[in-house]
Amino acid sequence: VCVGAGQCVLTAPEVFDQDEDDGRVVLLDDRPEGERAESARRAVGLCPSHALSVVP
Amino acid sequence: MIGLDGAEHAANRRPVLSEFTVKRVRAMRPRIQTIVDEHIDAMLAAGSPADLVTSLSLPVPSLVICELLGVPYADHEFFQSCTAELLSFSTTGGGRADAMNRMLAYMDRLCAAKEADPGDDLLGRVITKQRTAGDGTDDHEHLVGLAVILLVAGHETTANVISLGTAALLNDPALAAPLRSGTGSTPALVEELVRYFSITGAVTSRAATEDTTIGGTPIRAGEGVVALVPAANHDPDAFDSPDRIDPERGSRHHLGFGYGVHQCLGQNLARLELEIVFDTLFRRIPTLRLDAPLDTLPFKDDAAIYGLNELPVAW
Helix, strand or coil, rough: CCCCCCCCHCCCCCEEEECCCCCEEEEECCCCCCCHHHHHHHHHHCCCCCCCCCCC | CCCCHHHHHHHHHHHHHHHCHHHHHCCCCCHHHHHHHHHHHHHHHHHCEEHHHHHHHHHHHHHHHHHCCCCCCHHHHHEEEEHHHHHEECCCHHHHHHHHHHHHHHHHHHHHHHHCCCCCCCCCCCCCCCHCCCCCCCCCCHHHHHHHHHHHHHHHHHHHHHHHHHHHHHCCHHHHHHHHCCCCCHHHHHHHCCCCCCCCCCCCEEEECEEEEEECEECCCCCCCCCCCCHHHHHCCCCCCCCCCHHHCCCCCCCCCCCCCCCCCCHHHHHHHHHHHHHCCCCCCCCCCCCCCCCCCCCCCCCCCCCCCEEEEEE
């Protein structure tokens, strides 16, 4: 589903990266806390293809 | 790529995703900085006044996308004039088809040359990738289409935001002050200018593929929907006092790059080019000013992508 827009990397660089070969999202931190969790939530909201979600 | 849906669209976009990642784009910063500096050097050497569109707005993104794709910059007058014809509402249907055919014929030759000898540029890398991943044959037709869209989308859009953004900054000293003093966040300013100008207008028009309801309005399969980007980006429910340029507002949720799976592929390259251009222009020429009243500037009211045909500046 990821379309490689890079919104997540721009918003939460400690949590998300992009794969060097295919450009798709790579999760760096699957249990972000505090500020990281907030920016990760913002990134989820900005993702244009709804490829991301927060699991409670 | 723009006219495709679902799996077909994804298959077209996938081979170039890695070319436009945040990391790959950031690695281009030194080269983009050099290109911007060289063009400002030339503008200063030629002396005041100048037309910013021909001195900076158009050549910088054109050169950047040419180097990335592997398109000879020497051909810029050809592809820039084809693009202008394609986007102008005053071009007739026949004229538009003619401009598109010239562009396709040009890219057909260029891609054939690259298939014969794929080099280390985006088009060369796509060819190599296709050969390794697929059955070894080249998908020439798709490559030509990809090259055309990346070249057109890669220069015209960014050029227009450079021109419109500079005009707005020169018209409002308070807005330009943080750039001149090197304080403030240029990325936030860039985001806000992309929101405010929403240059793609009605490019995001769609046709419904099945019956649906949007905002309480039923839309039947086959009916057209004009998703007007400027209207969304100036919606007071989403942006307070939307007709004010306010870099502090935090406008990352704007739709200036579109939304959904078609969202702009080159958005992070555009962001970086805009950031470097505005930072460098106002740092190097702090006395830059408009050389004509704002309301007399030739705005592109007759083009599918909004912008300025000329921007007279002096210093």
